[in-house]
Amino acid sequence: MAGRIPQTFIDELMSRVDIVEVIDSRVPLKKAGREYTACCPFHNEKTPSFTVSPNKQFYHCFGCGEHGTAVGFLMEYEHLSFPEAVEELARQVGLEVPYEGPSQSEPQRQRNDSLYDLLAQSDRFYRQQLRQHPQASRAVDYLRQRGLSGEIAAEFGLGFAPPGWDNLQRELGTNSERQQQLVTTGMLIRKDDGKSYDRFRDRIMFPIRDRRGRTIAFGGRILPDIQESGAKAPAAAQGSASAAGGTTAGTHEVVQSGRKLPRKPGAAKYLNSPETPLFHKGQELYGLYEARQALRDIPRLLVVEGYMDVVALAQFDIRYAVATLGTATTQEHLNRLFRITPEVVFCFDGDRAGRDAAWRALNNALPIMREGRQIRFMFLPEGDDPDTRIRAVGKAGFEADIEKALNFSEFFFQHLGKLADTNSIDGRAQLVEQARPLLKLLPPGVFRHMMTEQLARLARLDPAELEALLSRSEQTAKTRAAQGRRPVAHQGGPKPLSPVRIALMRLLYRPELAQAAGEPGRLTELDVPGVKLLVEVLEILQKNPKLNSSALLERWRGTENGSHLEKLATWEPEVTTNESLQQEFRGALAQLDQQRLEHRYDYLLARSNQGELAPEEKRELQELFATLNRDKRQDAVKNRE
Numbered sequence: 001m002a003g004r005i006p007q008t009f010i011d012e013l014m015s016r017v018d019i020v021e022v023i024d025s026r027v028p029l030k031k032a033g034r035e036y037t038a039c040c041p042f043h044n045e046k047t048p049s050f051t052v053s054p055n056k057q058f059y060h061c062f063g064c065g066e067h068g069t070a071v072g073f074l075m076e077y078e079h080l081s082f083p084e085a086v087e088e089l090a091r092q093v094g095l096e097v098p099y100e101g102p103s104q105s106e107p108q109r110q111r112n113d114s115l116y117d118l119l120a121q122s123d124r125f126y127r128q129q130l131r132q133h134p135q136a137s138r139a140v141d142y143l144r145q146r147g148l149s150g151e152i153a154a155e156f157g158l159g160f161a162p163p164g165w166d167n168l169q170r171e172l173g174t175n176s177e178r179q180q181q182l183v184t185t186g187m188l189i190r191k192d193d194g195k196s197y198d199r200f201r202d203r204i205m206f207p208i209r210d211r212r213g214r215t216i217a218f219g220g221r222i223l224p225d226i227q228e229s230g231a232k233a234p235a236a237a238q239g240s241a242s243a244a245g246g247t248t249a250g251t252h253e254v255v256q257s258g259r260k261l262p263r264k265p266g267a268a269k270y271l272n273s274p275e276t277p278l279f280h281k282g283q284e285l286y287g288l289y290e291a292r293q294a295l296r297d298i299p300r301l302l303v304v305e306g307y308m309d310v311v312a313l314a315q316f317d318i319r320y321a322v323a324t325l326g327t328a329t330t331q332e333h334l335n336r337l338f339r340i341t342p343e344v345v346f347c348f349d350g351d352r353a354g355r356d357a358a359w360r361a362l363n364n365a366l367p368i369m370r371e372g373r374q375i376r377f378m379f380l381p382e383g384d385d386p387d388t389r390i391r392a393v394g395k396a397g398f399e400a401d402i403e404k405a406l407n408f409s410e411f412f413f414q415h416l417g418k419l420a421d422t423n424s425i426d427g428r429a430q431l432v433e434q435a436r437p438l439l440k441l442l443p444p445g446v447f448r449h450m451m452t453e454q455l456a457r458l459a460r461l462d463p464a465e466l467e468a469l470l471s472r473s474e475q476t477a478k479t480r481a482a483q484g485r486r487p488v489a490h491q492g493g494p495k496p497l498s499p500v501r502i503a504l505m506r507l508l509y510r511p512e513l514a515q516a517a518g519e520p521g522r523l524t525e526l527d528v529p530g531v532k533l534l535v536e537v538l539e540i541l542q543k544n545p546k547l548n549s550s551a552l553l554e555r556w557r558g559t560e561n562g563s564h565l566e567k568l569a570t571w572e573p574e575v576t577t578n579e580s581l582q583q584e585f586r587g588a589l590a591q592l593d594q595q596r597l598e599h600r601y602d603y604l605l606a607r608s609n610q611g612e613l614a615p616e617e618k619r620e621l622q623e624l625f626a627t628l629n630r631d632k633r634q635d636a637v638k639n640r641e
Contacts, residue, residue: 004099004100005083005086005097005098005099005100006098006100007555009095009097009098010086010551010554010555011544011547011551012095013086013089013090013093013095014057014069014070014071014548014550014551014554015546015547015548015551016093016095017057017070017089017092017093017550018054018057019052019053019054019057019058019059019069019070019073019550020036020052020054021092022070022073022074022089022092023036023038023052023059023070023073024036026041026077026078027039027041027050027077029052030048032051034053034054034055034572034576035051035052035053035054035572036051036052036054037049037050037051037052038050038052040061040063040064040066041077042061042064042066042076042077042339042340043061043063043064043066043338043339043340043341043342043372044297044298044299044340044341044342045063045342045372049061049062049063050062050063053572055509055549055576056508056509056549056550056569057069057070057548057549057550058549058550058553058569058570059073060569060570063372064338064339064372066339067566067567067569067570068553068566069550069553069554070089070550071085071086071089071550071554071557072085072557074088074089076339079211079212080212082557083097111277112277112278114181115181115184115185115276115277115278116214116215116216116278118172118178118181118182118185118187119185119187119214119215119216119217119278120214120215121172122168122172122182122185122187122215122218123157123159123207123215123218125159125168125171125172126159126160126161126205126207126218127157127158127159128159129159129160129161129162129167130153130158130159130160130205133160133162135162135163136160136162138223139160139204139223142204142223142224143158143204146308146312146387147312147315147391148311148312148315149315152311152314152315153311155290155314156206156207156287156290156310156311156314157206157207157209157215158204158205158206158311159204159205159207160203160204160205161198161200161201161202161203161205161220162201162202163201163202164198164201165197165198165201166197166198167198167201168182168187168188168198168200169182169188169196169197169198172187173188173196179196182196183196184276184277185217185273185276185278186199186217186218186273186274186275186276186279187199187200187218187273199271199273200218200220200271202222202223203220203221203222203223203271204220204221204223205218205219205220206218206219206220206221206286206307206311208273208279208284208286208325209289209290210278210284210289211288211289211292212289213289213293216276216278216279216284217272217273217276217278217279217284217325218272218273219270219271219272219273219286219307219325220270220271220272221269221270221307221308222268222269222270222271270306270307270326272325272326281324281325281326281327282327282330282332282333283330283332283333283336284325285303285322285323285324285325285333285336285337286307286310286322286323286324286325287307287310287311287314287321287322287323288301288322288336288337288340290310290314290319291319291320291321291322292340294314294319295319295320298320298340298341299320299341299342299343300320300341300342300343300344300345300402301320301321301322301337301340301341301343301344301345302318302320302321302322302345302347302378302402303321303322303323303324303329303337303344303345303346303347303361304321304322304323304347304386305323305324305347305348305349305357305385306323306385307323308387309321309323309347309385309386309387310322310323312386312387312390312391313386313387313390313398316390316391316394316395316398317395318390318395318398318399320341321347321386322337328357328360328361328364329346329360329361329364329365330364331364331365331367331368334364334365334368334375335368338368338373342372342373342374343374343375343376344373344374344375344376345375345376345377345378345402345405346358346361346375346376346377346378347378347380347386348377348378348379348380349379349380349382349384349385350379350380350381350382350384351382354379354380355379355415358377358379358411359415361377362375362377362408362411362412362415363438365408366438366441366442367441367442367443368443369408369442369443369447370442370443370445370446370447371445371446371447373447374407374408375407375408376405376406376407376408376411377405377406377407377408377411378401378402378404378405378406379405379406380401386398389401409450409451409454412435412438412451413435413454413455413458416431416434416435417431417458419431419434420434422458422459428458428459428460429459431455431458431459432455432459432461432466432469435455436469439451439452439455449467452466452467498528498529498530499587499588499589499591499592499595500528500529500530500531500533500534500588500592501530501568502584502585502587502588503534503585503588503589503592504530504533504534504537504565504568505568505569505571506573506581506584506585506588507537507538507541507585508549508552508553508565508568508569508571509549509569509571509572509573509576509581510578510581510585511541511547511548511549511552512541512545513581513582513585514537514538514541514542514545515541515542515545516582516586517538517542517585517589518589520534520535520538520539520542521535521539522593522596523535523592523593523596525596525599525600526592526595526596526599527599528592528595530564531592533561533564533565537552537565540552540555549569552565553565553566553569597624597627600620600624601621601624601625604617604620604621604624605621608621
């Protein structure tokens with residue numbers, strides 16, 4: 001593959017592809033009225049909430065919120081890149097993808113392919129060293145002492161970075177270009193004098209894989225009581241371990257052959273690859289690829305703190321553990337996990353540090369929590385980690401511990417309750433003040449309502465009063481934003497959709513409506529949110545009358561407008577007749593035209609008051625005055641009727 005895929009080909013492809021066939025061949029669908037349904041392939045559910053619209057060539061899950069075109073489905077379901085998804089769809093309909101090239105992104109794609117290849121070679125090198133290096137027996141003995149089998153080590157691709165400063169560099173850095181690529185991938189560290197050395201030395205190596213199984217980074221665990229070979233580190237390398245992405249775990253001891261072996265003083269217990277063009281710690285999770293390979297259905301995912309914990313749990317047939325990569329759990333992490341499973345369990349040490357980490361995870365989860373998603377918190381006995389715990393109690397005992405994990409609300413109120421005495425008025429007021437900004441982060445819905453009710457019980461308040469208190473600041477902000485606006489008939493009810501949103505939603509459902517929209521350019525005079533996008537959509541559809549909804553959406557893939565349009569595309573009309581859709585669409589455009597005339601009238605009137613109007617502008621002002629007054633009279637008659 002090379003170059004850019006022409007937009008005309010994407011349009012042609014989307015006109016031939018049937019999203020129902022694409023999805024049904026992978027996820028069996030059932031006909032349900034105008035649409036097709038199934039249990040969502042992106043999260044675990046018992047009742048189908050995944051719908052496919054043949055009219056819009058669009059899928060949407062009401063449970064997890066996933067949606068998109070046939071291209072987007074293949075990218076998410078089969079973990080394909082955009083060009084790969086297009087290639088697959090083209091193959092299914094008997095088309096050959098033409099490439100115009102090279103495109104602006106082609107050099108970057110080629111660079112990334114080279115980096116992927118180099119990381120794959122690094123992976124093979126470390127695994128080979130675990131089998132063949134003269135000092136590999138130390139690493140093998142350590143893995144055996146941790147109870148890991150050869151099969152599990154092979155499944156997770158465990159390797160060994162030998163002692164020494166340039167083992168990987170001598171093997172793969174055969175020229176200056178390759179050395180620079182190794183620096184880019186984080187495998188080498190470059191000094192100020194231009195020389196470089198291996199980042200990972202004398203460590204058990206854990207390859208970090210993306211959702212397609214490609215190695216994108218590494219984690220390295222130091223061997224206990226091991227000193228690196230070589231009398232002295234290269235200049236600027238001393239004390240570099242922590243700065244290079246390592247984490248120091250204080251004092252740590254490992255029992256081996258009846259004696260305790262201390263970890264090398266000053267060395268990071270775990271060392272991670274830095275951020276690179278291929279690796280972003282806030283997005284990736286160690287062990288997620290392996291979990292999805294081992295389990296077809298994943299009822300829960302267990303988030304632990306270390307690589308070894310993930311592998312050790314897999315050794316005991318707990319194949320649903322993942323680990324963050326030296327960073328706190330982000331919302332992107334959680335959204336990715338919830339696409340796979342409805343339940344996430346955080347596993348932390350039971351000490352102060354573990355509970356603080358759990359509280360940070362809870363705070364990060366607040367904006368994405370909603371009904372259908374469950375987060376729980378599991379705290380291990382002091383001194384235990386998942387590895388030692390499961391070896392002590394076995395799989396059944398460990399899973400019994402998981403079942404005892406605190407749910408989200410329990411941990412939330414338990415944590416806040418320790419900071420406020422709910423037996424006193426002052427303490428209950430303090431509890432409300434601490435909880436209020438956190439609960440406001442929750443999305444509106446059943447879960448937020450139930451959390452508010454629980455807070456009301458603890459604070460001994462009426463739930464309605466507390467809800468009013470929590471929303472007071474939000475309502476104040478809305479009131480201020482609405483000052484100066486005309487009162488509307490629906491006041492107190494749901495917020496009405498803007499004419500722009502109504503028009504776009506109808507166009508995405510029935511693109512041919514654009515042909516009766518008139519000249520789109522007239523709307524550019526309006527300064528209202530979304531009108532520029534509406535104009536662009538109308539112009540594209542008028543120039544390409546055969547364009548369907550999915551082809552239209554693909555024109556904005558990866559952009560903010562594309563995300564906005566996909567959300568609007570989830571709308572389904574109650575009445576789908578051409579007459580009703582045309583009437584709603586014309587009504588939205590009529591409102592925009594009315595706003596346009598009012599804005600123009602206000603502008604000319606202001607200039608008239610300053611005596612700056614030309615004769616033709618005076619005539620225009622008079623005509624606008626007559627038109628707007630006529631429209632008001634007609635509206636008044638309609639209202640009386």
